[in-house]
Amino acid sequence: MTICSVNNVTKSFGGNIIFENISLEIKNGERVGLVGRNGSGKTTIFQLLTGMESLDAGAIHMKKGTRIGHVAQIPKFDEGMTVYDVLSSAFKAEKELEREMRTLEKNMAEEQETFALQKLMERYGVIQEKFAFLGGYEIEANMMKVANGLQVTELFPRSFLELSGGEQTKVSLAYMLLQKPDLLLLDEPTNHLDLFAVEWLEQFLKEYNGTIMVISHDRYFLDEVVTKIFDLEDGEIHVYHTNYSRFVEEKEERLLHEFQAYQEQQKKIKKMKEAIKRLREWANQANPPNEGLHKRARSMERALERIEKLKKPILERKQMGLQFEGQERSGKDVVVMKEVSKGFADHPLFNEANLHVRFQERAAIVGRNGTGKTTLLKLLLEEIKPDAGEIRIGSSVKIGYLSQHAYGNMKSNVLEAFRECVAVTEGEARHILAKFLFYGPAVFKKVTQLSGGEKMRLRLAQLMYQDINFLILDEPTNHLDIESREVLEEALEQYNGTILAVSHDRYFLNKLFEKTYWIDDRKLFEFVGNYAWARQKWEEKLEKQVIKQQRQGRKSMETAPVKKKEARKIEEIETELMHVEEDIYTLECKMEEVVGVEMLEQLYEEKTKKELLRADLYNELENIVE
Template sequence: MLITLKDIKKIIGGTILFEKLNLEIKPGEKIGLVGRNGSGKTTIFKMIVRQELFDKGDLFIKKGTKIGYLKQVPQYASGTVKSFLLSGMEELLAIKQKMEKLEAEMREDVNLEQTLTEYGKVQEAFTAAGGYEMDARLEKVANGLGISHLINLSFSSLSGGEKTKAGLAKLLLQNPDLLLLDEPTNHLDLAAIEWLEQYIANYQGAVCVVSHDRNFLDHSIEKIIDLENGEAHYYKGNYSQFVRQKEAKLLSEFAAFQEQQRKIKKMKETIKRLKQWANQANPPNEGLHKRARNMERALERMEKIERPEIDPDKMKLALQADHRSGKDVIKAEAISKQFAGRAILKDLDLHLRYQDRLAIVGDNGSGKSTLMKILLGELTPDSGRIATGTHLEIGYLSQQPSDTEEDKRLIDKFREEVSVSEGQARGLLANFMFYGFSVFKKMGQLSGGERMRLKLAVFMHRGVNVLFLDEPTNHLDMDSQEVLEEALAKFKGTVLCISHDRYFLNNCFPETAYLFEGKLHRMPGTYQETNHKWKRWKESKAGKQTTPSKQNPSIGKDKLEYEELILGLEEQLEALTRRTDLSVGQRKKEKQRIEEKIESCYEAWLE
């Protein structure tokens, strides 16, 4: 074993997190550590790297094991990106400096024989540690994570996602025996996530990942450790296989529980009957009393099966728009924005209509969050105009929850947004898994997932009809993500979303807009349906720089956009007739949705 946690007891804030936790990590294993928010996943990582103590039990780490830990919120030093990355290779750099010193001594011809011998030993150590591949490794990781163009920049000029990439790159360059990655995909763009999946799958050392990204876990790991009620349960396979195995296990356990309950009921009835017969006999029958006592003792000795949690508590989210917005929600025309002399958005156009479900994807630093803040009026564009529609009630779920009002109580923050009594507020918050005294926690004490749930609770009771979501699944556990997906499916309003979660994108958004070189390229279809087409378009663009509007100036950009949308929707309509996974009712509903979309596109084209 690389790591063994044995009979660990951990108490946090007077609550027992673990009573007798046992967990093992073997060399070369690729593990996904999953569990609900608050189940203790990050705490386990912190205990392994001795950043947190435990109250009882033992931690065994194999001698000489090198551990690399990527925190959920990494800390960064000042300096350039390159100096930061190289700081993770101290041992190699020290050997390299020693070699350079010995080379200088050899040039001076001082104690040449002795220096040559020492140089040979140092060179051998440098070769064994992969020193001659150092530059190639740096280039490979930097290219894979998409930060090679940032190497000479300082951290202060990078976006949050770019900083996370640099922190991850530094960790990978250290090449530890065990990688502990806590939500590594939270601030990565899709290209970097796909590269990291392959890197982990081919990594020689062991990897343990905490992640709520289902697709990422499916493509990178081969074993799941499920944390439930303070215990670790092991499953072979990726996340999708784990879900099926756990479901089958729960059904089996529930059947065993029901069978035992029937047996217990029958034994209790038999005991009661034996006692009645014994007492009715004249004189009372001691033999029947004895049999009843023996059966009672057997019942006491029986190892009781606990009722398995088939349907665990989930937040109860229903997004109801109190009134519909106008047909045009937001129209952005020729929007441009620069930061520190760097053009982020360039003459960008976007027309968002009632009931649009549009996902925006793009590389880190491409300007996705900047665009959303401009649309919301939080940032002013350098040029261009924003026109907003009528009757808008916008709910904005930001990627980084506000750090203000950290001393304010959760319930007070909720009541500021939703006008209800304290008793009503407690009832409403219970629907979002804030039970008992947890509603009195300070805002500064809330986890990322709790902040997300609080914001969704506000949305639900404010009757928003337009949702702006910036990485909404980052801090939500899988159960809460599923609830959000179901709520969005039933939501009658308009949704604009930035996300890198492919499962979420493919489930919730029938249109995808790629933000590239400052412009939006809108395509009908989910991320999965459009990604290959988008990659082909980028490859062809690299070969020829002319745009369709320049090739045919008589046709406006908007017309071309809607013609592409109409063609794509008509393809979807045709493909719908061949789908066998939908019921008649579902097919009819989907057909109606696509036809309505085609009609609105034709109207826009005519305008």
């Protein structure tokens, strides 16, 4: 069943046509990836689907009653609402039903008249069924599942309005997922997530019961999540019923086929034009002129006009001209960290960390958000000092740093910002900037007006033309579209210097890096291999730790009879709790069926006693565990 259809839609801004007469169809339960270059109109399509932008022409039909979820901007919440309050507010419908159930339970216990009681019970049954269908009994479990997955549980007590932009975006994403909309529109959902949250989100979306449409430049994410691709290019949409990797192959095949068809048509048109020309020449050479040949020429001309001309497909598009300048080589040891510790206030980040990067090595740093990855880079850049330990930069090392946030003088325009870093003439600067897709008047655009992708391209242009032999990169693929990421990867592959990078782009990490540093539990672990290899070894390491803890646990149980006794008691309480829960459920079912007031009061009283017993058992369990 179709949940959304877009028919012959046209949209333009300021006289520039973004797309014209595009059509697409989204079926219920599909997981669709919307891909295309930055500026191609992907976000505009989302805005049209949600009604944030109006159509110039065409129509959008949405299935009646469809609930759409889209984090286009940070939602507004009341002042003073904590993150926990925000996430809880995603269950408004469930909580309203729960309040009505409690009211009905109270009224049923007090009602004496049989007919009125029957009506109350019927209403209670309907509300309870709806409450269960919406997942009302799993509200807390569902909230914790999403909050843990997106790593926002630590933010629970904090005011939503006091969070950073990235934190607010993560919480807003969690809020939207908990609402379970019928159509989920996700625009770059992985931007503020670390590797582990991204992998959790992938699994969550694969199991999602609704329909999903996602804009993303994360190739692994698209491969894992989507089963259909909408490719938006040159104002047109092409549909591919596959994941991202297969789409790339199918698109190349389609373009080659279209180019062959275009060439065949051009040959046919050329032959027809030559035939028309010859017919006219022959007709004019005759004495008197041959009207029959002129007639044939005119007929062929009309046939030529009726031919629907094929568009010439673009096989190679303009890309960034990314190539690092030659540079003086550094010494063998580029950077060495020995027993380095660093923290802020009462929050230690890592203790006694060791790191050794050699000439021409490609090393990556990974870890959860907040574990100190960017702090580690700042230590190497000598922007901050370690609390303990030693950091040594090797001989002849010239560092180039690509930050995910800082872009130098934000008051300058693109041309000025480039020339502040690279000593070239204005003409040379404009020629270089054109390689980074800054054409004509675009070089006079203020840095403050640039998009995230444009800022990243400008910073890359500045780095390319400096004498650098050690690149330190902090999330270098952020804001870049897929084509630009591929150009960057190719340039870094050819670079003959040393690279140290922080990234959550798994494709980038696996393709370029042969050494991975993993930050966890305030320690820095080294793995010789790319991210996929490091991840495998990390999981093996965790499994070994679990087995070791289990063995130690069994040993301590054997040598400590008191603890063994406590373990038996915990098992007994858990078993009793299970039986009590079953009794409460049985009593609730009987309350729905019973008619007599006396019997209902008796069941309600029994249910209350069981609930008190359940509370006592939980308290007893907590006391033993503590």
